[in-house]
Amino acid sequence: MSNRYTVFGQPIAHSKSPSIHSMFGELTGRSINYTRTESTPTHFAQTLDEWQQAGGKGCNVTLPFKETAAQLCDHLDQSAKDAQAVNTIHFQDGKRYGYNTDGSGLLRDLTSNHNFTITNKRILLLGAGGAARGTLGPLIAQAPHSINIANRTVDKAMALAASFPGTLCDLLATGYSDINDEDQFDLVINATSLSLQKALPPLPTNLFAAGALSYDMMYGTEDTVFMIWSRQHHAEQVCDGLGMLIEQAADAFEIWEGVRPNTETVYTYIKSELS
Ligand code: NDP
DSSP: OOEEEEEEESSOTTOOHHHHHHHHHHHHTOOEEEEEEEOOTTTHHHHHHHHHHTTOOEEEEOTTOHHHHHHTOSEEOHHHHHHTOOSEEEEETTEEEEEOOHHHHHHHIIIIISOOOOTTOEEEEEOOSHHHHHHHHHHHHTOOSEEEEEOSSHHHHHHHHHTSTTOSSEEEEEOGGGSOTTOOEEEEEEOSSGGGGTOOOOOOTTOEEEEEEEEESOOOSSOOHHHHHHHHTTOSEEEOTHHHHHHHHHHHHHHHHSOOOOOHHHHHHHHHHHO
């Protein structure tokens, strides 16, 4: 019998996760069945219960349920504790084990797919929402030179920085207007939801150091305004978040099935499907 998985979200019809995981199943020779489940903030806990009772082996969780999912798990691994949010649940012996693979997915995309070394680099992390929170721990673990978290709501950036005390790299929380014309970064990550609105955070234009990589967590049928802006202002490498999506899915698949699929062919297929 196939192992059953689903992704919970609202909305969820757009999710590429069923296609990605079906391909992972084929590539690894695992028999899996992966569906989409729409829920609501009021009903999420109940829908999750029903899925578990019906014999689901695990699930992914996306907006807007990641924080609630963390509260509904029996055990959280360090990634989920740091993120205070869960995107992957594994059901075992009636218990719920929660993980957050967004950070490891971003890291693997940057380091393996784009050959970018994070150690000793100056990072600008734009945004302080769930995606920024999920990626901060794994970024810090790579020992960058510094991370400047910049957010519209500065208090949220400060709270995020404060939740990683004793960090070895310089960790700074600011607003956008605090970034000076002289400040330069090797890695700029857009973890805001601004690209969805085809808008940009207000940033100085000489932000990118020589060899810098600009990463927008958003992905879609075409380049985002942030990617276009980054190219105009001389970022050497410019990437969208599709690689992160696929790598975080591969990490989830490994948690459930014990084998990590090769992501290259899946990336190529989903990229062509999008365009
Ligand atoms: P959240 O809603 O948790 O956070 C949104 C962030 O965007 C906050 O920092 C918010 O700032 C900022 N923001 C929103 N509107 C504005 C605005 N008008 N001006 C300035 N800042 C603004 O979202 P997530 O963190 O979950 O997601 C962020 C992005 O990352 C999304 O585009 C999402 O699709 C993408 N993502 C991609 C993944 C992938 O696998 N590729 C995985 C997860 C997320 P403030 O705090 O001031 O409100």
